[in-house]
Amino acid sequence: MICDKSKLDEHGCKGAPDWIIEIVSPGSRAMDYYTKLSLYRESGVREYWIVDPMKQTSLVYDMEQAAAPVIYSFSDTIKENIYDNLEINFSKLQL
Amino acid sequence: MELSNIIYNYTKNKKGSCQVFIAPFDVKLSDKPLIIVQPDIMVICNKDKLDGKRCNGAPDFIIEIVSPSNPADDYIRKLYYYKNAEVREYWIVDPRRKTVTVNYFEGNIVSVQYPFDSIIKVNIYEDLLINFSEIADLLNI
Numbered sequence: 001m002i003c004d005k006s007k008l009d010e011h012g013c014k015g016a017p018d019w020i021i022e023i024v025s026p027g028s029r030a031m032d033y034y035t036k037l038s039l040y041r042e043s044g045v046r047e048y049w050i051v052d053p054m055k056q057t058s059l060v061y062d063m064e065q066a067a068a069p070v071i072y073s074f075s076d077t078i079k080e081n082i083y084d085n086l087e088i089n090f091s092k093l094q095l
Numbered sequence: 096m097e098l099s100n101i102i103y104n105y106t107k108n109k110k111g112s113c114q115v116f117i118a119p120f121d122v123k124l125s126d127k128p129l130i131i132v133q134p135d136i137m138v139i140c141n142k143d144k145l146d147g148k149r150c151n152g153a154p155d156f157i158i159e160i161v162s163p164s165n166p167a168d169d170y171i172r173k174l175y176y177y178k179n180a181e182v183r184e185y186w187i188v189d190p191r192r193k194t195v196t197v198n199y200f201e202g203n204i205v206s207v208q209y210p211f212d213s214i215i216k217v218n219i220y221e222d223l224l225i226n227f228s229e230i231a232d233l234l235n236i
Contacts, residue, residue, distance in 0.1 A: 035175065
């Protein structure tokens with residue numbers, strides 16, 4: 001999710017999105033959990049979710065606040081931190 | 096510190112090759128780019144990595160106590176460093192949140208969190224359990 005339109009051009013987004021969700025696949029595990037986490041933090045992404053269908057968990061990193069991840073199961077409703085009132089009920093999703 | 100004492104006593108009784116070090120002790124994780132860190136607590140089992148001044152290469156087990164000023168350093172930057180350098184196990188002890196976040200890279204255990212009243216197994220050892228309820232009070236900083 002990108003809130004600053006000036007980051008967008010015809011090729012894509014130049015700069016950090018505000019919120020990124022990665023869906024983990026077996027081949028992307030290390031990239032999603034470690035490499036991209038570090039990269040997103042350094043580039044100024046505000047919130048990063050790692051959704052892992054194999055583990056049935058979502059790790060939520062609120063980069064602006066705690067930095068410590070909060071772990072949710074797929075039966076939880078997760079509150080998004082950038083918006084005041086966006087909640088996602090994972091039990092209703094098919095992942 | 097109590098936590099390092101528990102691990103020290105365990106490795107001493109075991110009479111193996113593993114040694115416990117605490118900060119300040121330099122660890123050079125890589126040459127290019129040059130990455131030198133000072134973990135709070137570490138276990139190093141390969142004596143060839145020790146040159147009398149520092150550890151050259153990855154420790155087997157690292158524990159960081161989260162500093163209130165920069166939690167992202169332990170949770171994000173060092174997690175990435177330690178995973179890449181092939182540290183086998185990495186614990187993040189957070190006195191403010193009262194949690195221990197366990198990463199056991201070779202066992203595919205990623206960011207499993209325990210509250211401070213837990214008994215937590217050190218994965219690189221068969222039989223080292225750490226009862227945090229006994230030491231949690233000493234970890235408050």
